[in-house]
Amino acid sequence: MLLIILRRLGQSIFVLFLVAFISFMIFRYVGNPVDNLLGQEATTERREALIESLGLNDPLHVQYFDFVVRALQFDFGVSYRTGMPVAEMIVQRLPATIELALVSAVFAILLGVVAGVYTAINRRGFIANAILSSSLIGVSLPTFLIGVLLIWIFAVELKWLPSFGRGTAVDLGFWSTGFLTISGLKSLILPGIMLGLYQMTLIMRLTRAEMLEVLRQDYIKFAKARGLPDRTVYFGHALKNTLVPVITIAGLQLGSIVAFAIITETVFQWPGVGLMFINAVYFVDIPVMSAYLLLVGTLFVLINLIVDLLYLLIDPRLRDGQLRRAGS
Amino acid sequence: MTETLLELKGLEVTFKTRRGVLKAVDDLSLTVNKGEILGIVGESGAGKSMTGAAIIGLIDPPGRVSKGEIWFEQERMDEHPQQLRGKQISMVFQDPLTSLNPLRTVGDQLVETILAHMYVTKAQARQRAQDGLAEVGIDPDRINAYPHAFSGGMRQRVVIALALATEPKLVIADEPTTALDVSVQAQVLDLLKKLCRERGTSVILITHDMGVMAQTSDRIAVMYAGRLAEIGDTREVLSNPQHPYTQGLMASTPSVDAKSFGSELFQIPGAMPKLDALPPGCAFNPRCSQAHERCRTSRPPMVSGRAACWLMEDAS
Amino acid sequence: MQRFLQSDFFYAFTRSPLAMVSLLVVVLMVLSAVFANFIAPTNPFDPASLNLMNGFTPPMEANMFTGESFLLGTDDQGRDLFSAILFGLRVSLFVGIMAVGLAMVLGVLLGLIAGYVGGWLDTLIMRLADIQMTFPSILIAMLIFGVARGLLPPELREEMAITVLILSIGLSEWVNFARTVRGSTMVEKEKEYVAAARLIGLNRWQIMLRHILPNVLGPVLVIATITLALAIIAEATLSFLGVGAPRTEPSLGTLIRIGQDFLFSGEWWILLFPALTLLALALSVNLFGDWLRDTLNPRLR
Numbered sequence: 001m002l003l004i005i006l007r008r009l010g011q012s013i014f015v016l017f018l019v020a021f022i023s024f025m026i027f028r029y030v031g032n033p034v035d036n037l038l039g040q041e042a043t044t045e046r047r048e049a050l051i052e053s054l055g056l057n058d059p060l061h062v063q064y065f066d067f068v069v070r071a072l073q074f075d076f077g078v079s080y081r082t083g084m085p086v087a088e089m090i091v092q093r094l095p096a097t098i099e100l101a102l103v104s105a106v107f108a109i110l111l112g113v114v115a116g117v118y119t120a121i122n123r124r125g126f127i128a129n130a131i132l133s134s135s136l137i138g139v140s141l142p143t144f145l146i147g148v149l150l151i152w153i154f155a156v157e158l159k160w161l162p163s164f165g166r167g168t169a170v171d172l173g174f175w176s177t178g179f180l181t182i183s184g185l186k187s188l189i190l191p192g193i194m195l196g197l198y199q200m201t202l203i204m205r206l207t208r209a210e211m212l213e214v215l216r217q218d219y220i221k222f223a224k225a226r227g228l229p230d231r232t233v234y235f236g237h238a239l240k241n242t243l244v245p246v247i248t249i250a251g252l253q254l255g256s257i258v259a260f261a262i263i264t265e266t267v268f269q270w271p272g273v274g275l276m277f278i279n280a281v282y283f284v285d286i287p288v289m290s291a292y293l294l295l296v297g298t299l300f301v302l303i304n305l306i307v308d309l310l311y312l313l314i315d316p317r318l319r320d321g322q323l324r325r326a327g328s
Numbered sequence: 329m330t331e332t333l334l335e336l337k338g339l340e341v342t343f344k345t346r347r348g349v350l351k352a353v354d355d356l357s358l359t360v361n362k363g364e365i366l367g368i369v370g371e372s373g374a375g376k377s378m379t380g381a382a383i384i385g386l387i388d389p390p391g392r393v394s395k396g397e398i399w400f401e402q403e404r405m406d407e408h409p410q411q412l413r414g415k416q417i418s419m420v421f422q423d424p425l426t427s428l429n430p431l432r433t434v435g436d437q438l439v440e441t442i443l444a445h446m447y448v449t450k451a452q453a454r455q456r457a458q459d460g461l462a463e464v465g466i467d468p469d470r471i472n473a474y475p476h477a478f479s480g481g482m483r484q485r486v487v488i489a490l491a492l493a494t495e496p497k498l499v500i501a502d503e504p505t506t507a508l509d510v511s512v513q514a515q516v517l518d519l520l521k522k523l524c525r526e527r528g529t530s531v532i533l534i535t536h537d538m539g540v541m542a543q544t545s546d547r548i549a550v551m552y553a554g555r556l557a558e559i560g561d562t563r564e565v566l567s568n569p570q571h572p573y574t575q576g577l578m579a580s581t582p583s584v585d586a587k588s589f590g591s592e593l594f595q596i597p598g599a600m601p602k603l604d605a606l607p608p609g610c611a612f613n614p615r616c617s618q619a620h621e622r623c624r625t626s627r628p629p630m631v632s633g634r635a636a637c638w639l640m641e642d643a644s
Numbered sequence: 645m646q647r648f649l650q651s652d653f654f655y656a657f658t659r660s661p662l663a664m665v666s667l668l669v670v671v672l673m674v675l676s677a678v679f680a681n682f683i684a685p686t687n688p689f690d691p692a693s694l695n696l697m698n699g700f701t702p703p704m705e706a707n708m709f710t711g712e713s714f715l716l717g718t719d720d721q722g723r724d725l726f727s728a729i730l731f732g733l734r735v736s737l738f739v740g741i742m743a744v745g746l747a748m749v750l751g752v753l754l755g756l757i758a759g760y761v762g763g764w765l766d767t768l769i770m771r772l773a774d775i776q777m778t779f780p781s782i783l784i785a786m787l788i789f790g791v792a793r794g795l796l797p798p799e800l801r802e803e804m805a806i807t808v809l810i811l812s813i814g815l816s817e818w819v820n821f822a823r824t825v826r827g828s829t830m831v832e833k834e835k836e837y838v839a840a841a842r843l844i845g846l847n848r849w850q851i852m853l854r855h856i857l858p859n860v861l862g863p864v865l866v867i868a869t870i871t872l873a874l875a876i877i878a879e880a881t882l883s884f885l886g887v888g889a890p891r892t893e894p895s896l897g898t899l900i901r902i903g904q905d906f907l908f909s910g911e912w913w914i915l916l917f918p919a920l921t922l923l924a925l926a927l928s929v930n931l932f933g934d935w936l937r938d939t940l941n942p943r944l945r
Contacts, residue, residue, distance in 0.1 A: 015775060030794035140927050142877045144884045145919055148904055152915075156907050163908075218426035225384055225421075226441045226490060227414015236440065237429050244431070259783040266885045267904075281790035281887045284801075289790050300778055 005309065012305045017068075019297030024067045027077065027290040028056075076291035081283050086291045090273060095175045096166055097272030100264065101257045103188050104196030108257075109250050112200040116207025117242075120215065121234060132208075135201040143260060147194040147267035154190060162187050164269040195264040199253045206249055210242040217241075244311070251307035255300045333401060333530050334360040334383070334498060340395035341378050341387060341554075350603040352378040352391065354554040357630075360498065365521065365531040367545030367562070369538060369577070371600050375554040376534045380500040383532070384419055385409025401497075415445040418491040420520070422503040424483035428475035434461075434486050435471035438493055445494040460489040464519060481512035488520055492529070499524060502534045517544055538581040542566055550574050553600055553611035558635040570635035572616045610638070656939050663935040666928035673925050677734040684727035689892070702913060717913040719902065725914065728899060729921050735895035736925070739809050740876040746814030747875075748868050751821025756852045756860075758822065759829025770826070773819045781816040782878055788812035789887055805890045813878050817871050824867060828860040866940055869933035877926050896922040 051057060055066055070076070076086035119128040138146075155163035167183030169176040178184030214220065215238055223233045262274035269275065273292060280288035341353040353375040360366050368376045381387045383398060385406070398406035405412055421427045429437060438457035442448065448456065458468035464485040466478075475483055484504065491499050501520060505513040521544055524531050533545055541548055542562065549559040550571065558571040569575045579594035598615040601607060607614055613623040622638050631640040648654055657663055676683055702717050717725050758769040776784065789812040793801050796808070832838060833856070841851045882888035883897030891898060896918050903915030 018775065026791055026794075030791050140930055141923065142880055142926065144881055145900070145923065148900065148907075148915065148919070151904075152907055152912075218421055218423060219429040221386065222419070222421055222427040222487070222490075223429070223437075224386055225413065225419035226444070227410065227412075227418075227494075228440065228444050232440065232444065237432070240431050241429065255778075256780050259780045262783070262786065263881060263885065277786070278885050278887060281786055281793070284790065284794045284798075286794055289787070289794075293787060296783070297779075304778060 004312070008305060008308055012301050015301050016298060019301070020068055020071065020294060021064065023071075023290040023294040023297070024064050026293065027067065027286060028063060030286050071291075071294060076294070077287035079280075079285055079288050081280075081285045081288075086287050089276060089288065090291060090295065092176075093271055093273045093276050095177060096169075096270060097258065097261055097265070097274060099166075099178055100188065100191055100195060100270060100272060101254070101261055103192035104194075104199070104264075105250075105254055105257055107192055108196035108199035108203055108253070111196075112203025112250075113207050113243075113246065115200075116204040116246075117211055117234070117239065119204070120208045120211035123212070131204075135204060138197060138201050143194065143198055144263050144267055146197060147191070147264060150190045150194055151267070161190050163190070166270060191264045191268045191270055194267065195257060195261060198260070199250075199257060202253065203246060203250055207242060207246050210245055211238055214238045214241045248307050248311060251303055251310065255296075255303045258296060258299060330361040330364070332359050333362045335399040336379075336383075336396065337399065338396040339379070339382060339393065339398065341375070341382050341391055342394040343391045345390070345604075347604050351554050352603065353382060356396070356551075356554075356556050358549055358556060358559055360530050360532060362497075363525075363528040363530055364546045365524065365533055365544055366547050366549060367533045367535065367541040368549045368551060369535060369541050370551035370557075371536060373553075373600060373603070374551040376536075376551055377502050378554075379551075380419065380502050380532060380534055382406075383409070383498075384413050384417055384500060386413075414441065414496075415494050416496050417498045417500065418494065418496040420484075420487050420491045420499060420501040420504045423507040424480055424487050425507065427487050428483060430475055433472050433474055434478075438471075438490060441490055442493050456493065457489075460493050461486070463492075463523065464489045480508050481516060484508060484512075484516050485519065488516070488523070492523055492527070495527065496529065498530045498532065500532045500534070503536070504533070505540065506535070506537070513540070514543075538566075538577060550577070553606060554603065555611055556630070556636060557612070558637075560634050570640050571612075571637045572618055572639070573612050574635070576615075610636075653939065660935060662931055663939075666931040666935070669924060669928035670932060673733060673921075673928075674737060676730055677737045680727075680730040680734050684724070684730045686724045686727045688723045688728040688731055702911075717911075717917075719914045720906065720911075725917055728894065729896070729918055732894050732896045732899045732918060733921060733925070735806070735889055735893055736876055736879055736897070736922070739806060739813065739879045739889070739895065740872055742810045743813035743817065743875045743879070744868055744872045746810060747817040747871060748821055748864065750814065751818035752825050752857070752860075752864060754818065755822035755825025756829055756856065759826040760833055760848065760852050760856065766826070769822065773822055776816075776819050781874070782881060784816040785812040785878055785882060786885075786887060788815050789882065802890050802892065805888070806893060809879060809882065809888050813875050813882075816878070817875060820867050820871065821864060824863050825860050828863065829856055832856045832859050862940060866933065866937045869929065869936050873926055873929040873933055876922075876929065880922050880926075896925075 055063060058066070074087040076090075078084065079086050079089060082089065115131055119125075119131055122128045151163045154161045162183070165187060166178045167185075167187035168181040169178045169184055170180045178188055220233060220238060223237050228236070258274075261270075261272060262278055264270065265272045265274035266278050273295070276288060277292040279285070280292065336356055336358050339353055339356040340351060343350045343352055356375070356379060358366075368379065370376050378387065378391070382393050386409075387393065393406060396406075397404055398409075400412060400416065428434065435454065435457050438460060439450065439453045442453040442456050443450065446453070446456075454471070458471055461471060462468045466482060466485055466489070470477070475486070478486060488504075491501075499520075504520065505516055508516060517540060520531070523529075533541070535541055545562050547560065548562050548565045550557045550565070550573065552573050558565060558569065558574045560570075565574060566578065569578055573596070576594070576596035580596060596615055601611065601614070607624070609625050610616070610619070610623045610628050613619040616623065618639055620638070628636045628638045628641065630636050634640070681687075719725060719728065754769050758766040789808055792808040792811060796804055829852075838851060838855060841855050846855075879888060879895060880897030880900070883895045884901045886901065889895040889898050891902075894902070899918035900915060900922065903918060906912075906914045
C-alpha cells in the first residue's frame with residue numbers, strides 16, 4: 001500500500017517538474033524580460049547589469065533551480081502589463097475563481113448524480129428519456145454559446161440575474177467572498193450553471209451507465225430476492241457501487257472546471273484568474289501566463305493524485321489487491 | 329399426512345420477443361410440501377430457473393407471469409410476491425462470487441436483511457448475524473470482512489446464512505453448487521440440507537445434475553422445454569422412470585460402479601428444441617425413440633400425477 | 645466509382661437520413677464558404693462599400709435612412725451580416741480544416757514511429773501524449789497561442805494570427821491520432837507483408853509510409869471528422885474570447901463576440917445568425933462524424 005502511494009507520488013512529482021520546466025522555458029525565453037523591464041532604448045551597461053542581477057548569465061539548470069525555488073516561495077515575477085507582482089494578482093483573483101468552480105462542481109455533481117440515478121431507475125419513463133435527449137443537445141453546444149444564451153434569457157429578457165461581475169464581494173482580509181451578499185449569490189447563478197452544465201451532463205450519463213451496469217449484477221438480484229425494499233437496493237447497494245467510477249471522473253472534471261472557467265469568466269467578466277490568463281495571452285504578459293500554467297498544472301497533478309488515492313480508499317478489493325501486489 | 333406449503337397451478341411465464349411470444353414455463357402445476365426438498369431437473373432453457381424466479385416474483389422484463397396461480401400456505405401470493413420475498417421465501421443463487429455486494433461487509437449485508445424483516449434492534453440483528461455465520465461454519469469474528477476475503481465455497485456459505493437469516497419457510501436454491509469446486513460441492517449441499525431439515529424449511533433445489541438430485545431431494549420434478557415431464561418420489565423416479573426423457577437422462581448419467589466402467593455413455597439423440605420452434609404435440613417427440621402418431625399431434629396430459637406421456641396412458 | 649456506389653458503406657449511407665442531411669449541410673456550408681466572393685451581396689471587408697448610415701438595420705426590413713434592406717440585417721458598421729457570415733464561415737472552416745490537417749499529419753507520423761520503432765521513442769511519445777491528455781485541449785491551445793504570440797514581434801501578431809491559431813489548435817489535437825495509429829501499427833507490424841517488405845530490403849520509412857500507412861488510415865478518417873467538429877468549436881471559442889481570429893478577418897466566433905455587445909441594446913440579430921450558423925456547422929460535422937464512426941469502425945466507440 002505504502003509502496004503504491006510512494007510510486008504514485010513519484011510520478012506526480014516528475015510531471016510537476018515537467019510542468020515547471022515548461023513554465024520556466026516560457027518565462028525565460030518567450031518575450032524578453034530585459035526589454036520589458038527597461039524598454040528597448042536602455043544603454044548597454046544598464047542591460048548588462050540587469051542581466052547579471054536577474055541571473056540570466058547563469059547556466060540553464062541553475063536558472064531553472066532558481067525558478068523552482070522562487071515559485072515555491074510564491075515569487076512568480078512581475079506582470080509586464082500591470083507592474084504588479086504576479087503572486088499578488090493571483091491571490092487577489094483566486095477566491096473568485098475558486099468560489100465559481102465550487103458552485104458549479106456542487107451543481108454538476110448533485111444534479112448529475114440525481115439525474116443519472118433517476119434516468120437509470122426509470123429507464124423507460126418519459127421524463128427520463130426527455131432528460132437524456134436534451135442532454136445530448138446540450139453536449140453538442142459550444143459552452144460559450146450556452147453562456148451567451150443564459151445572459152440573453154435571464155439577464156437581457158427577464159432581467160432576473162446580473163450578466164457580468166460577481167456583485168458585492170465581502171472582503172475577509174485573506175479572502176473576498178461573494179457568498180455573503182444577495183448580489184454576490186445572484187451573480188454566481190448564471191456563471192455557475194454555464195460552467196457546470198457540461199460536467200453535469202457528463203456525470204449524469206456516466207452515473208446512468210454505471211448504475212444500469214450495476215443493476216444487472218447478481219448481487220442486486222440477490223438483494224431484491226432477500227426482500228430488501230427498493231430504496232435500500234437502489235441507494236444502499238447500487239448507488240455505492242456506482243459512485244466509485246463516478247467519483248473518479250467527477251474528480252478529474254474538477255480540473256477541467258478550473259480550466260473551462262477561463263471561458264466562463266470571459267463571458268461573464270468574472271474577476272478570476274481565468275480572465276487574468278486570457279488577458280495575459282492577449283497582451284503577451286509572459287510572467288502571468290507562466291505562473292498560471294504552473295498553478296493549473298499543479299492543480300491538475302494534485303487532483304489526479306488525490307483521485308487515485310481516493311480510489312484506493314473506497315474500493316476494498318483494490319485496496320487489498322494493491323496490498324498484495326506491493327507485498328510481493 | 330403431509331401439509332402443502334406451496335402450490336403452483338397452471339403457471340405460465342412468457343417473454344415477448346421480436347419473433348413472437350415465447351413460453352418459458354408452460355402450464356406448470358406442482359406442490360411443495362412442508363419440510364420437503366423438491367428437486368427440479370432439466371437442461372438449461374428447460375424453465376427451471378424461470379420457475380424459481382416466478383415464485384419469488386423476480387422475472388426480468390420483458391418476461392412476465394402470464395397465466396396461473398401461486399399459492400403459499402393456502403393464500404394466493406402471485407399478485408404481491410414482494411410481501412413474502414425475503415421473509416417467507418428466500419433464494420440462493422448459482423454464483424456466490426457475484427451474489428454478494430463487493431463493497432459491503434458480509435455482516436452489513438446480513439444485518440440489513442434481518443432488519444428489513446424482523447422486529448429486532450441493531451445489536452440483536454448483529455448477534456443473529458454472528459450466530460448465522462457460526463451455523464454455516466464461518467468464524468463469527470469475520471463479520472466485518474468483505475466478500476472478496478472469502479473463497480467461493482465460503483461465500484456460498486455466507487449466501488446460505490443470508491438466505492436462512494430471516495427464518496424463511498421456503499428456500500429456492502438455483503444451482504447452488506454449480507459454480508463451486510467439486511471438492512466443496514458436497515459440503516455446501518449437505519450444509520444446506522442439514523440446516524433446512526433442522527428448521528423444517530422446505531427447499532426447491534434447481535439443478536441439472538442428477539447426482540446432486542439423487543443425494544439431496546425427497547421428490548424430483550423433471551422439466552423439458554418449459555413443461556413438466558415427470559414428477560414423483562426421488563427413489564421411484566430414479567429406479568423406475570416413466571417418461572422417456574427421464575429414462576434418457578438416467579441413462580446418460582455416469583455411474584461409478586465396476587459394471588459400467590469403460591462402457592460408453594448413452595446420449596439422447598438431438599437437442600432440446602428452441603422455445604420458438606417447439607414441435608406440435610409432445611415437445612420431446614422428435615427425440616423420443618418410442619414416439620408414435622399421437623405424440624406428434626396432441627400434447628400429453630399428466631397421467632396419474634406422475635408423467636406427461638401418452639405411453640403411460642396407453643399402458644393404463 | 646461503381647464499386648463505391650455498390651459498397652455496404654454507401655448503402656448504409658442511403659439508409660440513414662441523419663447522415664445524408666448532415667453531410668448535405670456540411671457540403672452546402674463548404675461550398676458557400678469557398679464561393680463566398682460570388683454569393684455574398686457585398687464584400688464586408690471593403691470599407692468603401694460600407695455605409696455607416698446602414699448600421700443596425702434589422703433583418704428583412706428597410707433601413708430608415710437609406711431604404712436599403714438586408715436579408716439578415718446589418719451590424720453597427722452597416723456591414724451586411726449575411727456577407728459577413730459567409731466570409732466568417734470561410735475563416736472558421738479554413739482554420740478548422742488546416743488545424744485538423746496539421747494534427748493528423750503530426751499524430752499519424754508520431755503514431756507510426758511510436759508503433760513501428762518502439763523502444764524509448766515509443767515511451768517518450770506516449771508519455772507526452774498521456775500528459776497532454778490530462779489537460780483540456782482548449783487550455784493547451786490557448787497556451788500555445790500565447791507563447792507563439794510572445795515569440796512573434798508585435799507588428800506581426802495581427803497578421804500571423806490565423807497561422808498561429810491553426811498551429812495552436814493543430815498541436816493540441818494530435819494525441820488521438822497518434823494513439824490510434826500506434827495501436828493499429830503495432831498490429832500491422834506483425835503481419836507477413838511487413839516481414840516481406842523488410843526482406844526485400846526496404847528501409848523503415850519506406851515500410852512505414854508505403855506499406856503500413858495505407859492500412860491504418862481507415863480509423864484516421866473517422867477521427868479526422870470528429871476532430872474537425874472539435875477544431876471548429878475550439879476556433880470559435882478562442883476567437884470569441886478574443887485570442888483567435890482578429891477583427892480584420894473575423895471568424896464566426898469573432899462575429900458572435902461582436903454580436904454579444906449588442907444584446908442589451910436589442911440588436912439580437914447580430915448575435916443570433918452567426919451563432920446559428922456555427923451551431924449548424926458544428927452539429928452537422930459532429931453528427932456525420934458519429935455516423936461515420938458507428939458505420940466504419942464500431943470499435944472506436
